[in-house]
Amino acid sequence: MFYQTRAKNLTVLLVLGGLALYAVYGGYFAREIVVEIALLAMLAIALDLVAGYGGMISLCHGALFGIGAYLFGGLTALVGTPVWLATLAALAGTALFGWAVGAVTAGIGGIFFIMATLAFGQMAYVIVFEWRALGGDDGLAGIPRTDLAGIGLDTGDSLTFALLSLAALALSYTIAAIALRSSFGRTLTGIHANEERMRALGLNVRRHKAAAFALSAAIAGAAGLLAAQHTQYISPEYLVWTVSGEALIVVILGGIGTLAGPLVGAVVFVALEHVVARFTDYWHLVIGILLIAAVMAGGRGLYGEIERLLAPGPGTGKGGDGA
Amino acid sequence: MLEVRDLSKKFGGLEVSRGVSLDVAPGERRVLLGPNGAGKTTLFNLIAGTLKPDCGTIRLDGSDITGMTVNQRARRGLARSFQKNNLFEGLSVRDNLALAVATGEGRTGSLLACAHDSAATLTQLAEIAAQVGLSAHLDWPVAHCSYGVRRQLEIGLALATRPRLLLLDEPTSGIGPEGVAAFNALIASLPRHLAMIIIEHDLDLAFSIADRISVLSEGVVVFEGTPETTRHSRQVRELYLGAFDD
Secondary structure, rough: OOOHHHHHHHHHHHHHHHHHHHHHHHHHHHHHHHHHHHHHHHHHHHHHHHHHOOOOOOOOOOHHHHHOOOHHHHHHHHHHHHHHHHHHHHHHHHHHHHHHHHHHHOOOHHHHHHHHHHHHHHHHHHHHHOOOHOOHHHHOOOOOOOHHHOOOOOOOOOHHHHHHHHHHHHHHHHHHHHHHHHHHHHHHHHHHHHHHHHHHOOOOHHHHHHHHHHHHHHHHHHHHHHHHHHOOHHHHHOHHHHHHHHHHHHHHHHHOOOOOHHHHHHHHHHHHHHOOOOOOOOOHHHHHHHHHHHHHOOOHHHHHHHHHHOHHHHHHHOOOOOO | EEEEEEEEEOOOEEEEEEEEEEOOOOOEEEEEOOOOOHHHHHHHHHHHOOOOOOOEEEEOOOOOOOOOOOHHHOOOOEEEEEEEEEOOOOEEEHHHHHHHHHHOOOOOOOOOHHHHHHHHHHHHHHHHHOOOOOHOOOOHHHOOHHHHHHHHHHHHHHHHOOOEEEEOOOOOOOHHHHHHHHHHHHHHHHHOOEEEEEEOHHHHHHHOOOOEEEEEEEEEEEEEEEEHHHOOOOHHHHHHHHHHOO
């Protein structure tokens, strides 16, 4: 059961505020890192929505991210579609793909569900990789950024883009939080807790899972299309399954089923990537050790530990709010 | 209201239902008796839609529901409780009931409003909780509840969807004499228009709550009648009650 607690408010505001300050005072390199964190956090929020609250551990969220990026990039760079229209199309297209994944995999449980989502992701990867018109493995360049000159913003400026990415992250979190607090989210938690019983109570579980996956996919796609705008170049690397794996690591490290955890996880993940990489090429090793520590400490993740410090007591325990 | 005709179901070579027919009138309380392995729970699974029959038809209020899914049948007013408690484990008693009430009303899709916290839901939730004796336990996490409380919640979840036909699978198993008395009172307090089929092993309870009794053995209905005729049926004694006399 999701509640936007004070601990969550505080965590989200601290992360967003801290990143905004870092972007403002940190120079170009800092702004690149802020964008990286913001987009990874959006992807992790999308994944936590289905995995933490719906019990659907997906390994195709990297592909959803990539589909968002390619729909936007392909439409703008190749077809010349206006940016606003390409944005809507990318969101709708990713949601549709997510809906299909959710609908097809709704009856599958456990490890087979994970494998089925992986298969969907790999299919998308292979299609993009082989599609010459999309640049194949060379990738696709010449992708424009949203033009906000009308309201006095220059998105070509690194600070503006970093702050816009943070705004997109805040919006994604808000949408996910509202959805989880609604009847829709409560029902999703019910499915996670006991799918058979929800069916016996009269719920069309497949339809609900598909809708949840579509919403999650739209958020992942939004992160992807912003990534395409950020680098103005995309490659099939976006859709590789290790991106999905990284998103899952961020979610578990931050705290699965907490929604605020993915923000914390993304900050730590990207920070470690950049800090540790200065000293050694084996920075994944450090992430691995942290991940094992987080799991062995009870699976609450970094946010779960923060919550315990702020509000000692029984808490949400293992597995966060997701039942 | 419920017409079951010639329902058969095989698991491999084992025939668990062999041409079962059953008619339940609106508001009727029907008790299913029969030894273990007689096919009682299988019959419930067939009626609720968890299992698909090999042949035969099921009609609810005149319309054929044989091809419908579990949730479609539930939306038509059919609810069930399970032989083994089948609850929302990580949640509180209140959240369990809220899920059942809101799902029963079909209020599951809104992305903005929360029907689970609405006044209408909470009123109905309080009513159900009072009926099954859970008013004092609403804030308890299900995981911390005793077996008896969980058993009451199991029935509460089924009642919360406001069904017209309720299937109760051994509702009193393992809850002791006090629990049985409370269950007896609960059944008596429920509105008369609610039809029920109850699988029950406690014969005194069965005779006191049933309008009619059906006895299953080896996948076949071997006897059907009022509690009075059941009590005196030689065939039933030999088949079912005899096992208790020995």
